[in-house]
Amino acid sequence: MNHAVILAGGQGKRMHAPIPKPMFPVLGEPMLEWVLCACEGAGLTQICVVTGYEAEQITRYLNGRCETAFQAERLGTGHAVMQAMPFLQRNADGNTLVLCGDAPFIDSDTIRRSLNRHIAENNAVTVITARVDQPAGYGRILRTDSGIAGIVEEKDATDEQKQITEINSGCYWFRTSDLTEMLGKITDNNAQKEYYLTDTIAIALQSGLRAGAYCSKNPDVVLGANDRKGLLRLNTAARMAVLNRHMENGVGFVCTDGVIIERSVKIGAGTEILPGTILRGSTVIGENCVIGPNCLLTDTTVGDRAVLNTVQAVSARIEAGAELGPFVQIPSAE
Numbered sequence: 114m115n116h117a118v119i120l121a122g123g124q125g126k127r128m129h130a131p132i133p134k135p136m137f138p139v140l141g142e143p144m145l146e147w148v149l150c151a152c153e154g155a156g157l158t159q160i161c162v163v164t165g166y167e168a169e170q171i172t173r174y175l176n177g178r179c180e181t182a183f184q185a186e187r188l189g190t191g192h193a194v195m196q197a198m199p200f201l202q203r204n205a206d207g208n209t210l211v212l213c214g215d216a217p218f219i220d221s222d223t224i225r226r227s228l229n230r231h232i233a234e235n236n237a238v239t240v241i242t243a244r245v246d247q248p249a250g251y252g253r254i255l256r257t258d259s260g261i262a263g264i265v266e267e268k269d270a271t272d273e274q275k276q277i278t279e280i281n282s283g284c285y286w287f288r289t290s291d292l293t294e295m296l297g298k299i300t301d302n303n304a305q306k307e308y309y310l311t312d313t314i315a316i317a318l319q320s321g322l323r324a325g326a327y328c329s330k331n332p333d334v335v336l337g338a339n340d341r342k343g344l345l346r347l348n349t350a351a352r353m354a355v356l357n358r359h360m361e362n363g364v365g366f367v368c369t370d371g372v373i374i375e376r377s378v379k380i381g382a383g384t385e386i387l388p389g390t391i392l393r394g395s396t397v398i399g400e401n402c403v404i405g406p407n408c409l410l411t412d413t414t415v416g417d418r419a420v421l422n423t424v425q426a427v428s429a430r431i432e433a434g435a436e437l438g439p440f441v442q443i444p445s446a447e
Contacts, residue, residue, distance in 0.1 A: 114207040115228065116289070117157045118197045121145055121214030122165020122184040127340035133167050135214030136174065137344055140351045141375045141393055143174065144338075147217035154221035155228075157210065161200040163193045189307030190283075191299040194292075201293050208232070209292055211310065212284040217347060218333040219284055227327035231286040237322035238291070238313055240264065241284035243332045251280035251335065252311065260325045262318070264311050279326075282334045285310065291322060351376070359386075372405075381417065399433060413443075 125134030135145035145162070152160055160179040164171045165187055172181055182196040194211055201209060208231060212219055223241060231239035240261065242254050252264040253274050264281050265274050287295075295313045303309070314324045338344040355374050356366065363382030366372065371389040380386070380398040387405025392398070396410045399417035404410070406423065413426045416433030426443035437443075 114159065114204060115157060115210070116159040116200075116204045116207065117152045117161070117210040117212065118194055118200070119145070119148055119152070119160060119162045119212055119214045120190060120193045121162050121171055122168075122187055122193055123215055124166035124187075125215070125339070128344070129341075131167060133164070133171055134338075136170055137215075137338070139217050139344070139347045140355065140373070144217040144347075145171065145174070145214045148212060148214050148219060149178070151219045151221050151224060152210070152212075155224035157224070159204055161197045162214065163196050165193075188301065189305070190310035191296065191308030191312060194310060195296050195299075195308070198293065198296065201289055205289055205293065207289055209287050209289045210284065211287065211292075213337065216283055216334070216337045218331065218336050218350070219282070220329075220331055220334070223327075223329040223331055223334055227284075227329070228286055230325065230327045231288075234260070234325045235323060236260070236286070236325040237288050237295075237317040237320075238324050239286040240314070240324075240326045241282045241286070241334060242279050242326045242328045243282055243335045244278045244328060245280060245332050245335065246278070248278050248280045249275075253277040254279040254281060254326055256326065260323055261314065263314050263324075279328060280335055281311070282329070283337075284334065285313075286327075287313070291317065295320075371407075408438075 121135040123134040136143045161182055162179055163182045163184050165184040168183055180200055184193050184196045227239060227241050250267050252266050253270055255262040255265060295316045298316050299308045299312050301308050317324045333350060336347060338347050352373060355376050356369055359380050364380045365385040368388050372386055374392045378392045378396045381400030383401040384398055385403050389407035390405035391409045394412040396413050398404060398415045401418050402415060403420045408421050409425045411427045413429045415431045418434045419431055420436045422438030424438050424441045428445040429443040
Protein backbone atom coordinates (compact mmCIF):
# COMPACT_ATOMS: atom_id res chain seq x y z
CA MET A 114 0.00 0.00 0.00
CA ASN A 115 1.07 3.55 -0.70
CA HIS A 116 0.24 6.49 1.53
CA ALA A 117 0.68 10.25 1.85
CA VAL A 118 1.70 12.67 4.58
CA ILE A 119 0.74 16.29 3.89
CA LEU A 120 2.57 18.98 5.85
CA ALA A 121 0.02 21.66 6.74
CA GLY A 122 1.25 23.25 9.96
CA GLY A 123 2.50 26.54 8.54
CA GLN A 124 1.27 29.88 9.83
CA GLY A 125 2.01 32.19 6.93
CA LYS A 126 2.82 35.25 9.06
CA ARG A 127 3.24 37.45 6.01
CA MET A 128 -0.36 36.75 5.01
CA HIS A 129 -1.43 38.82 8.06
CA ALA A 130 -4.48 36.71 8.89
CA PRO A 131 -5.16 34.08 11.60
CA ILE A 132 -5.52 31.28 9.06
CA PRO A 133 -3.21 28.29 8.50
CA LYS A 134 -1.33 28.95 5.27
CA PRO A 135 -2.69 25.81 3.50
CA MET A 136 -6.24 27.09 4.11
CA PHE A 137 -5.81 30.24 2.01
CA PRO A 138 -7.93 29.83 -1.13
CA VAL A 139 -6.82 29.44 -4.71
CA LEU A 140 -9.79 29.81 -7.08
CA GLY A 141 -12.18 29.43 -4.16
CA GLU A 142 -10.66 26.26 -2.67
CA PRO A 143 -8.05 25.99 0.09
CA MET A 144 -4.58 25.14 -1.17
CA LEU A 145 -4.85 22.01 1.00
CA GLU A 146 -7.88 20.88 -1.02
CA TRP A 147 -5.88 21.02 -4.24
CA VAL A 148 -3.20 18.80 -2.69
CA LEU A 149 -5.75 16.36 -1.27
CA CYS A 150 -7.49 16.05 -4.63
CA ALA A 151 -4.18 15.34 -6.37
CA CYS A 152 -3.38 12.58 -3.88
CA GLU A 153 -6.85 11.05 -4.09
CA GLY A 154 -6.79 11.28 -7.88
CA ALA A 155 -3.58 9.25 -7.84
CA GLY A 156 -5.24 6.54 -5.76
CA LEU A 157 -3.78 7.48 -2.37
CA THR A 158 -6.61 6.94 0.08
CA GLN A 159 -4.60 6.65 3.31
CA ILE A 160 -3.56 10.23 4.07
CA CYS A 161 -2.27 11.90 7.22
CA VAL A 162 -2.35 15.71 7.44
CA VAL A 163 0.15 17.22 9.88
CA THR A 164 -1.39 20.33 11.44
CA GLY A 165 0.11 23.06 13.58
CA TYR A 166 -0.96 26.69 13.59
CA GLU A 167 -4.73 27.01 14.22
CA ALA A 168 -5.00 23.25 13.82
CA GLU A 169 -8.70 23.18 14.63
CA GLN A 170 -9.48 25.07 11.41
CA ILE A 171 -7.94 22.29 9.32
CA THR A 172 -9.43 19.53 11.45
CA ARG A 173 -12.87 21.08 11.09
CA TYR A 174 -12.43 21.43 7.34
CA LEU A 175 -11.32 17.80 6.91
CA ASN A 176 -14.29 16.56 8.96
CA GLY A 177 -12.89 13.04 9.26
CA ARG A 178 -11.82 12.82 5.62
CA CYS A 179 -8.32 11.70 6.64
CA GLU A 180 -6.13 11.20 9.68
CA THR A 181 -4.35 14.11 11.35
CA ALA A 182 -1.24 14.56 13.50
CA PHE A 183 -0.37 17.67 15.49
CA GLN A 184 2.98 19.48 15.41
CA ALA A 185 3.05 21.56 18.59
CA GLU A 186 6.31 23.31 17.66
CA ARG A 187 7.39 24.07 14.11
CA LEU A 188 10.92 22.71 14.10
CA GLY A 189 11.38 21.95 10.43
CA THR A 190 9.99 19.63 7.78
CA GLY A 191 11.70 16.57 9.20
CA HIS A 192 10.19 17.29 12.60
CA ALA A 193 6.76 17.67 11.00
CA VAL A 194 6.98 14.21 9.43
CA MET A 195 8.11 12.79 12.79
CA GLN A 196 4.71 13.75 14.20
CA ALA A 197 3.14 11.29 11.75
CA MET A 198 5.25 8.41 13.04
CA PRO A 199 2.26 6.44 14.45
CA PHE A 200 0.60 6.68 11.02
CA LEU A 201 3.79 5.54 9.30
CA GLN A 202 4.29 2.63 11.68
CA ARG A 203 0.73 1.41 11.12
CA ASN A 204 1.32 1.58 7.37
CA ALA A 205 4.89 0.31 7.29
CA ASP A 206 4.57 -1.60 4.03
CA GLY A 207 4.86 0.13 0.69
CA ASN A 208 5.77 3.76 0.06
CA THR A 209 4.89 7.16 1.51
CA LEU A 210 4.56 10.44 -0.37
CA VAL A 211 5.47 13.51 1.69
CA LEU A 212 4.27 16.81 0.26
CA CYS A 213 3.41 20.36 1.24
CA GLY A 214 -0.14 21.50 1.86
CA ASP A 215 0.66 25.00 0.60
CA ALA A 216 1.97 23.98 -2.84
CA PRO A 217 -1.35 23.47 -4.62
CA PHE A 218 -0.29 22.57 -8.15
CA ILE A 219 1.09 19.09 -7.57
CA ASP A 220 -0.92 16.87 -9.94
CA SER A 221 -2.05 13.26 -9.95
CA ASP A 222 -0.08 12.39 -13.07
CA THR A 223 3.17 13.58 -11.49
CA ILE A 224 2.40 11.58 -8.34
CA ARG A 225 1.75 8.38 -10.31
CA ARG A 226 4.75 8.73 -12.62
CA SER A 227 7.15 9.59 -9.83
CA LEU A 228 5.96 6.55 -7.84
CA ASN A 229 6.59 4.31 -10.84
CA ARG A 230 10.12 5.73 -11.13
CA HIS A 231 10.65 5.36 -7.38
CA ILE A 232 9.71 1.68 -7.48
CA ALA A 233 11.50 0.87 -10.74
CA GLU A 234 14.78 2.34 -9.47
CA ASN A 235 14.40 0.71 -6.04
CA ASN A 236 14.98 4.07 -4.36
CA ALA A 237 14.84 4.72 -0.65
CA VAL A 238 13.87 8.31 -1.50
CA THR A 239 12.81 9.96 -4.75
CA VAL A 240 12.60 13.74 -4.93
CA ILE A 241 9.99 15.27 -7.24
CA THR A 242 11.67 18.10 -9.12
CA ALA A 243 10.97 20.57 -11.91
CA ARG A 244 13.02 22.63 -14.33
CA VAL A 245 12.35 26.37 -14.26
CA ASP A 246 13.79 29.35 -16.08
CA GLN A 247 14.41 31.31 -12.89
CA PRO A 248 15.60 28.93 -10.14
CA ALA A 249 16.78 31.66 -7.72
CA GLY A 250 15.65 30.96 -4.17
CA TYR A 251 15.07 27.23 -4.66
CA GLY A 252 17.15 24.22 -3.66
CA ARG A 253 19.13 22.86 -6.63
CA ILE A 254 19.27 19.15 -7.47
CA LEU A 255 22.77 17.69 -7.66
CA ARG A 256 22.58 14.74 -10.04
CA THR A 257 25.01 11.85 -10.50
CA ASP A 258 25.19 9.10 -13.11
CA SER A 259 23.32 6.76 -10.77
CA GLY A 260 20.87 9.12 -9.06
CA ILE A 261 21.30 12.29 -7.03
CA ALA A 262 23.97 13.37 -4.59
CA GLY A 263 21.81 15.82 -2.70
CA ILE A 264 20.02 19.17 -2.68
CA VAL A 265 21.93 22.41 -2.17
CA GLU A 266 20.07 25.47 -0.95
CA GLU A 267 20.49 28.84 -2.65
CA LYS A 268 22.48 30.35 0.21
CA ASP A 269 24.93 27.44 0.17
CA ALA A 270 25.25 27.02 -3.60
CA THR A 271 28.38 27.84 -5.55
CA ASP A 272 28.18 30.08 -8.61
CA GLU A 273 28.25 26.95 -10.77
CA GLN A 274 25.51 25.24 -8.78
CA LYS A 275 23.33 28.34 -9.04
CA GLN A 276 23.21 27.77 -12.80
CA ILE A 277 21.33 24.48 -12.24
CA THR A 278 17.69 24.86 -13.30
CA GLU A 279 16.35 21.61 -11.80
CA ILE A 280 14.90 22.46 -8.40
CA ASN A 281 13.31 20.74 -5.43
CA SER A 282 9.51 20.79 -5.29
CA GLY A 283 9.37 19.80 -1.62
CA CYS A 284 7.62 16.52 -2.52
CA TYR A 285 9.27 13.16 -1.86
CA TRP A 286 8.49 9.49 -2.24
CA PHE A 287 10.00 7.29 0.46
CA ARG A 288 10.07 3.56 1.00
CA THR A 289 8.16 3.72 4.27
CA SER A 290 10.39 1.34 6.22
CA ASP A 291 13.43 3.41 5.24
CA LEU A 292 11.68 6.67 6.09
CA THR A 293 10.93 5.60 9.66
CA GLU A 294 14.57 4.65 10.16
CA MET A 295 15.96 7.82 8.58
CA LEU A 296 13.71 10.07 10.66
CA GLY A 297 15.47 8.74 13.74
CA LYS A 298 18.83 9.83 12.31
CA ILE A 299 17.95 13.42 11.42
CA THR A 300 19.52 15.98 13.77
CA ASP A 301 19.03 19.70 14.37
CA ASN A 302 22.74 20.40 14.05
CA ASN A 303 22.34 23.52 11.92
CA ALA A 304 22.03 27.26 12.29
CA GLN A 305 18.24 27.17 12.47
CA LYS A 306 18.20 24.28 15.00
CA GLU A 307 15.59 22.54 12.87
CA TYR A 308 15.14 19.03 11.50
CA TYR A 309 15.30 19.11 7.71
CA LEU A 310 13.66 16.41 5.60
CA THR A 311 16.27 17.05 2.89
CA ASP A 312 18.85 15.47 5.22
CA THR A 313 17.30 12.09 4.44
CA ILE A 314 19.06 12.09 1.08
CA ALA A 315 22.52 12.18 2.66
CA ILE A 316 21.42 9.67 5.29
CA ALA A 317 20.17 7.28 2.61
CA LEU A 318 23.40 7.52 0.61
CA GLN A 319 25.54 7.05 3.71
CA SER A 320 23.53 3.92 4.49
CA GLY A 321 24.21 2.46 1.05
CA LEU A 322 20.68 3.14 -0.17
CA ARG A 323 19.73 4.79 -3.45
CA ALA A 324 18.35 8.32 -3.83
CA GLY A 325 16.79 9.47 -7.08
CA ALA A 326 14.76 12.26 -8.63
CA TYR A 327 11.76 12.49 -10.93
CA CYS A 328 11.51 15.68 -13.00
CA SER A 329 7.86 16.59 -13.46
CA LYS A 330 6.58 17.83 -16.80
CA ASN A 331 4.55 20.34 -14.82
CA PRO A 332 6.86 23.20 -13.71
CA ASP A 333 4.11 24.63 -11.50
CA VAL A 334 4.53 21.81 -8.97
CA VAL A 335 7.13 23.99 -7.24
CA LEU A 336 4.88 27.03 -6.83
CA GLY A 337 3.82 28.16 -3.37
CA ALA A 338 2.96 31.41 -1.61
CA ASN A 339 4.63 33.07 1.35
CA ASP A 340 2.67 36.32 1.19
CA ARG A 341 -0.35 37.92 -0.46
CA LYS A 342 1.61 38.71 -3.62
CA GLY A 343 2.56 35.06 -3.93
CA LEU A 344 -1.05 34.05 -3.34
CA LEU A 345 -2.15 36.37 -6.13
CA ARG A 346 0.37 34.72 -8.45
CA LEU A 347 -1.06 31.30 -7.58
CA ASN A 348 -4.61 32.49 -8.25
CA THR A 349 -3.56 34.06 -11.54
CA ALA A 350 -1.81 30.88 -12.69
CA ALA A 351 -4.78 28.73 -11.67
CA ARG A 352 -7.31 31.10 -13.29
CA MET A 353 -5.49 31.09 -16.62
CA ALA A 354 -5.05 27.32 -16.57
CA VAL A 355 -8.81 26.89 -16.14
CA LEU A 356 -9.62 29.43 -18.86
CA ASN A 357 -7.20 27.76 -21.26
CA ARG A 358 -8.81 24.38 -20.61
CA HIS A 359 -12.26 25.78 -21.41
CA MET A 360 -11.00 27.47 -24.58
CA GLU A 361 -9.53 24.15 -25.71
CA ASN A 362 -13.03 22.68 -25.24
CA GLY A 363 -14.71 25.32 -27.41
CA VAL A 364 -15.67 28.03 -24.90
CA GLY A 365 -15.17 31.62 -26.11
CA PHE A 366 -13.79 34.69 -24.33
CA VAL A 367 -13.71 38.05 -26.10
CA CYS A 368 -11.92 39.49 -23.08
CA THR A 369 -11.02 37.76 -19.80
CA ASP A 370 -11.07 40.88 -17.60
CA GLY A 371 -12.74 40.04 -14.30
CA VAL A 372 -13.57 36.48 -15.40
CA ILE A 373 -13.09 33.93 -12.61
CA ILE A 374 -14.13 30.32 -13.14
CA GLU A 375 -13.54 27.77 -10.43
CA ARG A 376 -12.05 24.48 -11.59
CA SER A 377 -15.19 22.44 -10.79
CA VAL A 378 -17.38 24.43 -13.24
CA LYS A 379 -18.49 22.76 -16.48
CA ILE A 380 -19.23 24.75 -19.66
CA GLY A 381 -20.55 23.48 -22.98
CA ALA A 382 -18.94 24.13 -26.34
CA GLY A 383 -20.00 27.27 -28.20
CA THR A 384 -20.76 29.22 -25.04
CA GLU A 385 -19.30 32.73 -24.72
CA ILE A 386 -18.26 34.13 -21.35
CA LEU A 387 -18.20 37.94 -21.17
CA PRO A 388 -16.13 40.17 -18.83
CA GLY A 389 -16.89 40.41 -15.13
CA THR A 390 -18.41 36.92 -14.94
CA ILE A 391 -17.73 34.72 -11.90
CA LEU A 392 -18.72 31.06 -11.97
CA ARG A 393 -18.41 29.05 -8.76
CA GLY A 394 -18.88 25.64 -7.24
CA SER A 395 -20.83 23.00 -9.15
CA THR A 396 -22.17 25.40 -11.78
CA VAL A 397 -22.95 23.76 -15.15
CA ILE A 398 -23.44 25.90 -18.27
CA GLY A 399 -24.95 24.38 -21.40
CA GLU A 400 -23.90 24.83 -25.02
CA ASN A 401 -24.16 28.01 -27.13
CA CYS A 402 -24.98 30.31 -24.21
CA VAL A 403 -23.92 33.90 -23.61
CA ILE A 404 -23.05 34.47 -19.97
CA GLY A 405 -22.30 38.04 -18.93
CA PRO A 406 -21.24 40.64 -18.62
CA ASN A 407 -21.14 40.78 -14.82
CA CYS A 408 -22.85 37.52 -13.93
CA LEU A 409 -22.30 35.70 -10.63
CA LEU A 410 -23.48 32.09 -10.65
CA THR A 411 -22.91 29.66 -7.77
CA ASP A 412 -23.94 25.97 -7.92
CA THR A 413 -26.31 26.88 -10.74
CA THR A 414 -27.39 24.90 -13.81
CA VAL A 415 -27.99 26.79 -17.06
CA GLY A 416 -29.59 25.14 -20.10
CA ASP A 417 -28.43 25.42 -23.70
CA ARG A 418 -28.74 28.71 -25.62
CA ALA A 419 -29.48 30.80 -22.51
CA VAL A 420 -28.50 34.47 -22.50
CA LEU A 421 -27.69 36.01 -19.10
CA ASN A 422 -26.76 39.68 -18.58
CA THR A 423 -25.86 40.85 -15.05
CA VAL A 424 -27.54 37.90 -13.34
CA GLN A 425 -26.86 36.61 -9.85
CA ALA A 426 -28.00 33.11 -8.94
CA VAL A 427 -27.27 30.59 -6.20
CA SER A 428 -28.35 26.93 -6.45
CA ALA A 429 -30.75 27.86 -9.27
CA ARG A 430 -31.89 26.12 -12.45
CA ILE A 431 -32.23 28.25 -15.59
CA GLU A 432 -34.03 26.65 -18.52
CA ALA A 433 -32.69 26.31 -22.05
CA GLY A 434 -33.25 29.38 -24.22
CA ALA A 435 -33.94 31.70 -21.29
CA GLU A 436 -33.04 35.38 -21.72
CA LEU A 437 -32.50 37.12 -18.39
CA GLY A 438 -31.26 40.54 -17.31
CA PRO A 439 -29.95 42.98 -16.78
CA PHE A 440 -29.96 43.21 -12.96
CA VAL A 441 -31.72 39.95 -12.14
CA GLN A 442 -31.36 37.96 -8.92
CA ILE A 443 -32.67 34.39 -8.99
CA PRO A 444 -33.60 32.75 -5.66
CA SER A 445 -32.38 29.28 -4.86
CA ALA A 446 -34.35 26.43 -6.40
CA GLU A 447 -33.91 24.38 -3.22
